[in-house]
Amino acid sequence: MGVSGTGKTSVAQALARREGWPFMEGDSLHPAANVAKMHAGHPLTDADRAPWLKICHDWLAKEAEAGRGAILTCSALKRKYRDQLAKDLPVQFIYLRVKPDIVAQRLNSRVGHFMPPSLLPSQFATLEEPDEDEPVIVAPGDKSLEEIVDYVVNYLDKHPMDPKTRQVENRA
Ligand SMILES: Nc1ncnc2c1ncn2[C@@H]1O[C@H](COP(=O)(O)OP(=O)(O)OP(=O)(O)O)[C@@H](O)[C@H]1O
Numbered sequence: 001m002g003v004s005g006t007g008k009t010s011v012a013q014a015l016a017r018r019e020g021w022p023f024m025e026g027d028s029l030h031p032a033a034n035v036a037k038m039h040a041g042h043p044l045t046d047a048d049r050a051p052w053l054k055i056c057h058d059w060l061a062k063e064a065e066a067g068r069g070a071i072l073t074c075s076a077l078k079r080k081y082r083d084q085l086a087k088d089l090p091v092q093f094i095y096l097r098v099k100p101d102i103v104a105q106r107l108n109s110r111v112g113h114f115m116p117p118s119l120l121p122s123q124f125a126t127l128e129e130p131d132e133d134e135p136v137i138v139a140p141g142d143k144s145l146e147e148i149v150d151y152v153v154n155y156l157d158k159h160p161m162d163p164k165t166r167q168v169e170n171r172a
Pocket residue numbers: 002003004005006007008009010011027073075106107109110111115141142143144145148
């Protein structure tokens with residue numbers, strides 16, 4: 001989770017490769033109208049995100065049902081979105097915390113993506129950082145890709161999952 005351009009896709013792909021998990025790009029699950037809206041420079045509303053979050057949740061539910069680890073990228077900007085994503089599922093969030101100026105640099109140099117950098121301020125305005133009681137690993141998203149993935153893998157190694165909740169100990 002994290003705002004657009006924070007590195008979710010890059011980290012998730014690398015982590016999925018390392019852990020051998022199926023990976024789903026959350027952006028590819030958006031209804032076409034949402035992609036068109038963002039591409040045109042308009043932020044999504046709660047109502048726009050609701051059907052998308054349901055599709056994301058259903059993908060996670062399918063993977064959990066199959067009894068395997070899996071990783072999904074999703075901005076999951078608000079607490080209520082995260083609660084919806086994790087409803088009745090053993091979901092562990094990884095929050096890529098990155099300073100706004102660094103995200104802006106990354107977005108400005110990214111090519112071929114539908115999301116315009118002009119939407120970044122609205123992404124940060126919408127972001128509710130995870131609360132203490134949420135199942136989240138806060139990763140140092142400003143670092144290099146390799147350092148971030150190492151951090152998450154080490155964290156997971158050191159904090160084995162609770163067999164009941166299948167979540168790791170809260171917080172980094
Ligand atoms: N740790 C990093 N260090 C430097 N550049 C990075 C890092 N992580 C990602 N990038 C670059 O920043 C840009 C945004 O990364 P990425 O597409 O993975 O972000 P994202 O959070 O998935 O974005 P979106 O939500 O908009 O799809 C890409 O060009 C990527 O190569």
